[in-house]
Amino acid sequence: MAKPVRVRLVLPRVARAELLASRAVEEAGQRIAFPRDTLAEVKLAVVEACLNALEYGAGDVEVEVVAHPNDARAWIEVAVVDHGPGFDPSGVVRPVLEDKLRSKRKRGWGLELIRRLMDEVEITSKPGLTKIRMIRRRGGE
């Protein structure tokens, strides 16, 4: 069986750094022939996770992408780690468009998009270490 494709990177704190992670996902996914449209959804989710880490975290933002070439059920796993103050994921309110249109604060879609674009999302967070681990399978929704 082919070995997983593994990419690790530390994001620099520069404009558009999140696109480096997106490119890593694309490269790893292409190497296991992951479906292009599904890969595009993974890239969007990873961009959101990196934006959160870069905006709210501190220190290095570490990204690990692992693409598993398991025949019909190939899957991609991505972990984004930051060292900020942390947050309570259960306290993040799910955004509702109607409310957002009436509100001055129109942001707050990141976690919702991550959860809806990926098959599995696990968030662990405590002061100094926040990790978002997400998985998308070939053929997943």
Place this chain on the structure above:
Amino acid sequence: METFELKVAEQQGTLAVMEVAGYINNEGGEAIAREARKLLDAGQRTLLLDLKATRIINSIGISLLLEVLERTIEVQGALAFCCLTPSIAKTFQIMGLSQYTRIFPDRTSALAELSPTQ
């Protein structure tokens, strides 16, 4: 592909078509919002964003598109999109944007529906 570009490609009556290319992030979203404001202030009421050359959008860019949507609603106008990639279409669907905007597969069908001369 990720370098952001924006141009007002055509205007027909109160309809304006904005072609967007590249990554819609905070800067791209702000550019769209600025141009949209100008068009609406000048009397345009229907804005069609052609995203044929946009492959990726982030939630900050999306929040700025919501400002454009809010402004079009305020002036009793309409916001429409065409040529979305499947991933951007899914993102808009997750947000529920299709309730408040019109989404077309291509510019031809969008213009056929939205053009004031039709």
